[in-house]
Amino acid sequence: MKTLWELYSAWFRMGMFTFGGGYAMLPMIQKEVIEKHHWATEDEIMDYYAIGQVTPGIIAVNTATFVGYDVAGIPGGIIATLGVISPSLVIIMIIAGLISNFSELAAVQHALKGIQVAVCVLMFTAVIGLYRKGVKNVPSFIIFAVAFVCSYFLNISTVLLVIIAGAAGYALSVMKQKKGGNNA
Amino acid sequence: MKTFLLMCLEFFKTGLFAVGGGLATIPFLKEISAKYGWYSLDMLTTMIAVSESTPGPIGVNMSTYVGFEMFGIPGGILATLSLVAPSVIIICAVAKALKQFKDNPIVQGVFSGLRPAVCGFILSAVVSIFLMALFHVDAFKASGAITDLFNWKAIILFAALYAFSQWQKKLHPIVIIIIAAAAGVVFGF
Numbered sequence: 001m002k003t004l005w006e007l008y009s010a011w012f013r014m015g016m017f018t019f020g021g022g023y024a025m026l027p028m029i030q031k032e033v034i035e036k037h038h039w040a041t042e043d044e045i046m047d048y049y050a051i052g053q054v055t056p057g058i059i060a061v062n063t064a065t066f067v068g069y070d071v072a073g074i075p076g077g078i079i080a081t082l083g084v085i086s087p088s089l090v091i092i093m094i095i096a097g098l099i100s101n102f103s104e105l106a107a108v109q110h111a112l113k114g115i116q117v118a119v120c121v122l123m124f125t126a127v128i129g130l131y132r133k134g135v136k137n138v139p140s141f142i143i144f145a146v147a148f149v150c151s152y153f154l155n156i157s158t159v160l161l162v163i164i165a166g167a168a169g170y171a172l173s174v175m176k177q178k179k180g181g182n183n184a
Numbered sequence: 185m186k187t188f189l190l191m192c193l194e195f196f197k198t199g200l201f202a203v204g205g206g207l208a209t210i211p212f213l214k215e216i217s218a219k220y221g222w223y224s225l226d227m228l229t230t231m232i233a234v235s236e237s238t239p240g241p242i243g244v245n246m247s248t249y250v251g252f253e254m255f256g257i258p259g260g261i262l263a264t265l266s267l268v269a270p271s272v273i274i275i276c277a278v279a280k281a282l283k284q285f286k287d288n289p290i291v292q293g294v295f296s297g298l299r300p301a302v303c304g305f306i307l308s309a310v311v312s313i314f315l316m317a318l319f320h321v322d323a324f325k326a327s328g329a330i331t332d333l334f335n336w337k338a339i340i341l342f343a344a345l346y347a348f349s350q351w352q353k354k355l356h357p358i359v360i361i362i363i364a365a366a367a368g369v370v371f372g373f
Contacts, residue, residue, distance in 0.1 A: 015240050017358045022241065023309040027357040043299060050298035051278060053305070056200050057271030058209070060241040065275040070283075077276045085264055088240030092248040093260050095234060103233040107369055112237050114368020116317035117338050118360045121345045123310045130303045140300040147304025152311055159203060161301060169297015170290060177289070 003072050004079045010037060011064050011083030019115050022052065022059025027122035029063065030129070039071050042133055053162045060084060139172050188255055188262070191222070195247055195266035202243070209243040209267075213250065222254055243267065318342055341367055 014028040026045075033039045040048075045063070052062035061081055068080025095102045102108060135144045143165055150156040198212040210232065217223055223231075231253075235245035244264055251263025285291045315321055317338055324333035345360055367373070 013358070015244075017239055017361050018241070019239055019361075020236070020242070020313075023306050024313075025241075026306065031357055043295075046299040046302045047282075047295050049302045049305075050295070051275075051282075053302075054203065055271070055274055055278065056203050057268065057274070058199075058202075058241045058243040061244065061268050061271050062275050065272050066279050069276050069279040074276055077272055077279070081268055081272050084241070085244045085268060088238070088244040089248050089261060089264060091238050091240065092234070092245050093252050093257060095238060096249055096252045096260075103230075103237045108237055110368045110373045111365040112368070113317070113338070113373035114341065114364040114366070115361055116313065117341045117368075117373075118345060118357075118364030120310075120314055120317050120342055121349055121364075122357050122360060123306070123313065124346070125349060127303070127306050127310050130306065134299045134303045140296075143297055144300040144304045144307075147301035148307050149304075151305050152308035158305060161305075162298060165297045165301035166294040167297070169295065170293040173289065173293030173296060 004075060006037065007068050007071060007076055007080045008083040008086075011068070011080045012086050014064075015060075015084040016087040018060065019112070019119060022049070022063065024119055024123065025060050025063070026126045030126060033067055039067050042130065044070075046130070046134060050162055050166075053158045139168075143168055187222075188259070190220075191251065191254060191259065192262055192266040194220075195251070195263045196269055198247075199267040200270040207242060209246055213246060216250075223250060227253070337371060337373060341371075341373075 010032045014025055014032055018025040018028055029045055030042070034042060034045065048063045048066040049059065051066070052059040055062060061084060064080040064084040065077040069077035072079070099105075131144070135141050147161055147165060150161055151158060194216050198209055198216075202208040202212055213228060214225065217225055217228055231246055231249040232242075235242045235249060238245055244267070247263045247267040248260045252260035255262075282291070318335050319333055320335055321333070324330070326332075341364065345364060348363075349355060349360055
């Protein structure tokens with residue numbers, strides 16, 4: 001019961017302070033899920049993101065369901081998801097019901113521009129950490145660089161890139177095993 | 185009642201077929217607007233603007249907004265639950281399978297390729313938001329003057345916040361978000 005409450009409240013906080021899409025949630029996930037509650041490792045979060053890219057639904061929601069399921073089974077998956085969507089439900093309905101020109105208010109626009117800068121700082125720190133942990137040899141650097149160029153400059157579908165990267169990872173691991181077998 | 189169920193079904197379909205981020209839901213919402221006329225494209229534009237300027241995943245914000253506009257509070261809640269229901273079912277199934285095959289060498293090989301790729305995708309998102317938040321790319325293109333390229337206020341805030349976050353490493357990201365929002369209002373970003 002305590003775990004379910006912790007899942008709900010942690011994902012509520014993450015939903016409440018994430019502006020934008022699934023990747024912008026990464027710094028919050030690192031703090032709450034990895035450092036504070038030890039519900040997942042950095043590698044596991046990367047795996048969930050990759051799966052979230054090729055499965056239907058919103059990535060932030062998929063990641064919440066994944067972590068929740070891992071911690072407390074199906075109830076955990078449901079509770080974590082409810083946690084991450086709760087702030088949206090409350091905030092959007094208040095704004096839709098009461099403030100007709102919310103996104104045009106000067107204070108809102110100024111605050112959002114400031115928040116964008118904060119997201120830059122947090123994402124910058126997060127991506128450096130991930131790079132140091134995840135890109136350790138030449139093959140993984142090549143996959144990293146190709147994925148970046150293809151998604152940023154060439155706008156190639158992420159689903160396709162995930163499939164190619166997965167196949168490349170598999171091929172590399174088979175080659176490595178063969179090499180290990182020959183040496184032994 | 186019939187429209188209410190139809191709305192839930194349409195959001196369930198959106199959740200089932202929109203692969204990727206929250207922005208992937210927008211084409212589906214346009215289609216729903218054209219098919220049923222429940223809301224106009226003008227309203228959809230407002231809803232996108234509000235969803236982008238409030239916390240939370242954009243897709244979740246959008247579904248809450250549309251559902252609320254149609255059927256009040258029950259509409260907002262049910263539209264969002266319908267949107268996330270397919271994810272919850274699919275991801276629970278995938279998570280269960282992954283738990284069983286986690287130590288399988290094939291699965292491990294596949295993920296060893298996926299992790300650096302995800303790092304690349306995230307870098308691509310970081311570059312996009314850097315260009316949007318710290319530079320005036322459009323003003324630079326219009327005038328050609330290199331001094332127009334930099335959003336100095338934002339760059340100074342970036343440097344200050346980065347130094348602060350490196351000094352106070354235990355700080356919760358929420359604190360950085362709140363400081364930056366306050367700075368944005370106070371200095372008129």
